[in-house]
Amino acid sequence: MGGGDKPLLPLAGRPLLAHVIERLRPQVGALAVNANGDATRFAPFGLEVVADDAADFAGPLAGILAAMSWAKRLHPSAAAVLTVPADTPFLPRDLATRLKAAGAPALARSGGRIHPVVGLWPLRLRDDLQRALRAEGVRKVEDWTARLDPVLVDFETGAIDPFFNINTPEDLVRAEALL
Numbered sequence: 001m002g003g004g005d006k007p008l009l010p011l012a013g014r015p016l017l018a019h020v021i022e023r024l025r026p027q028v029g030a031l032a033v034n035a036n037g038d039a040t041r042f043a044p045f046g047l048e049v050v051a052d053d054a055a056d057f058a059g060p061l062a063g064i065l066a067a068m069s070w071a072k073r074l075h076p077s078a079a080a081v082l083t084v085p086a087d088t089p090f091l092p093r094d095l096a097t098r099l100k101a102a103g104a105p106a107l108a109r110s111g112g113r114i115h116p117v118v119g120l121w122p123l124r125l126r127d128d129l130q131r132a133l134r135a136e137g138v139r140k141v142e143d144w145t146a147r148l149d150p151v152l153v154d155f156e157t158g159a160i161d162p163f164f165n166i167n168t169p170e171d172l173v174r175a176e177a178l179l
Helices: 017-028 037-043 060-072 095-103 123-134 141-145 169-176
Strands: 030-033 048-050 079-083 106-111 113-122 149-153
Touching: 017 037, 017 048, 017 113, 030 060, 037 123, 048 060, 060 079, 060 113, 060 123, 095 106, 095 113, 095 149, 113 123, 113 141
Parallel strands: 030 048, 106 149
Antiparallel strands: 079 113, 106 113
């Protein structure tokens, strides 16, 4: 995508992240964005910016761990955290409800494809994830979730897959047309 923060790219006149927030805000009690580096770039969204717990934990698993730590700190009685990528503007409006109804851990699936970052994660798994990252060197979400036996929740794909993510300039053009 040419570098920079993909969630800040414009889509239909608003940053991509604004579309994700619009879809999620009614579904959850609190929102945060997982990002490393200068947090002020996300200030216009009014969300807490949660950095990875350690610099060497590259990738989505580190983000899931950071989200779990944030949720535990913010709401000690919380049972789970929902994670989604910040480049998925068409998230289902019933995502949280359906994942929660399935039981955690739960992952979204559409068109036969599992979306490993779109998940509801019980906070009781935080220590296991931290151990997997630090002691075992696990880096892929799929490698960690394989031992969890998560519930897979199927979502219909209509004109567009609700988990369509923007990875290329062409994807951005397609998303603009779909909006």
